[in-house]
Amino acid sequence: MSRAQQKEKTRRAIIDAAFAQLSPDKGFSSLSLREVAREAGIAPTSFYRHFADMDELGLTLVDEAGLMLRQLLRQARNRIEKNGSVIRTSIETFMEFVVGNSNVFRLLLRERSGTSAAFRRAVAREIQHFCAELADYLRKETACPDEYAQMQAEAMVTLVFHAGADALDASPETRVQITLRTILQLRWLAHGAAGYGRRPKD
Template sequence: MNRQQQKLQTRQRIVDAAFSLLDENRSLTAISLREVARAAGIAPTSFYRHFSDINELGLTLVDESGLTLRQLMRQARQRLESGGSVINISVDTFMEYIVENKNIFRLLLREHTGTSSAFRAAVMREIQHFTQELTDYIVDNLSLPRDIASLQAEAMVNLVFSAGAKALDTDLQKIPMISERVKVQLRFVQLGSFAYVNHKSK
């Protein structure tokens, strides 16, 4: 392994260590650089070879959380080629992700309304990325005007994130019920978009 690969590996250890320290009681602003370094198995001084401070690490965590989730949802939409409902597949994929990656999703939820303006802005950017990608999908596959598609995408992203928040710390047995409710709500939004476009064209 060369020096650059070692550096990337250590950087990823730091990121993974920070994620492991987050839980329902601890936010990004509550963890310290020393804690992260200890969990990553490095000296605190080594931290600065990878991040300028704990805030830069926090922004990286937000970016990685959003990117990971967006990639997962893209893969879910690609699975439609083998048949199935985009709403069903997307919601099921999203809920599976939350169950397996609670700390990552909790980070996005918590920092969306957290005390750090930089973290709030970073989460908003990730949500905008979600909305933009879904808007593009709706325009390409449902042939709705972009302004309507954008409003539909925004409503859908808000509903799914809200359902994710409910599922985060609930019993596993209740997650299917939460999933089914949000699937119905998403269909309401989708049908409403078509009805609105048809109404405007009359």
């Protein structure tokens, strides 16, 4: 194996080790360089051959998580073409992602309001991508006026993310409730944003 290949392999081992050590009880900030190195099967100091510090590794993790998020969006679109029910299909797809990749989702969830401004920005950027694509879709496919599409998308993503967070701690039965709740909430938003002309009394 070439040197570059071997190095890439070790780099992946570090990244995978970090993801593996994330858990409901352990966030990125309570991960130690030595633990990660141990799990990756290298000496502590060898870590520095790949990342300047833990922060650099963390940003890499966020990047990878964002990538998965965008793949998710494509997957949802495919399903929608077959199924038709936009809101329900989107939420169900998202919920499957959350449950199946809880470590990845938890990373985004926590670092979004974490202690590192750089991390917060990185997560915000990934979610922003997500929102922008959804806003595009809303502009094309719904009765929502163009200028409101972005804000509607942001509200929807916020609610869906929050639902995902709730689902993490919930039993499978409760998850169904959460999904139903979120479907309703998104329908209200869609309905409200479409009928923006007549505003309810505030």
